[in-house]
Amino acid sequence: MQGLFAHCRRNFAVGNEDVNAPSLASAPQRGRCKNKGLxxxxxxxxxxxxxxxxxxxxxxxxxxxxxxxxxxxxxxxxxxxxxxWAQRLEKGPEAPASPWCDPK
Missing domain, CATH: 1.20.5 (Single alpha-helices involved in coiled-coils or other helix-helix interfaces)
Known part of the structure; x- marks a missing residue:
């Protein structure tokens, strides 16, 4: 693998064997770069x-x-x-607002 992302070589496992690495124990985690964490x-x-x-x-x-x-x-x-509301209740009934109102 060459190019810009050569340092991020991924290990693709086929069955029980690793295509890119000689052994699974020495293979880095998948999706991670060897030199960098992410x-x-x-x-x-x-x-x-x-x-x-x-x-x-x-x-x-x-x-x-x-x-x-x-x-x-x-x-x-x-x-x-x-x-x-409490003050209105203490005062009692109010006078009509208009002289034309008929209190009943």
Missing amino acids: TRMEDLSNTRLQKLQQKNRQFMEERMELLDTIREMVGAEVDKRMEQ
Whole structure:
């Protein structure tokens, strides 16, 4: 095998024998380069995966902050309306808003 990827010689097993290596014990792992842990393509995909995971984590954190803010705002609005409702109940029945309304 010659060329750019000659250093990434892969061992293809046929039955119990290895075509490229004299013995299976001395053969490197399949898909791995002899000199390097990962090929450049694997390094790139790992980097892309890490960036995507970081981006997703950041998106989730921002989403959680937004949901917490919404929860606080809704809670404050509910408390305000409950207080208004309680005050109306304490006052009793209200007078009609218009003189043309007929209270019955």
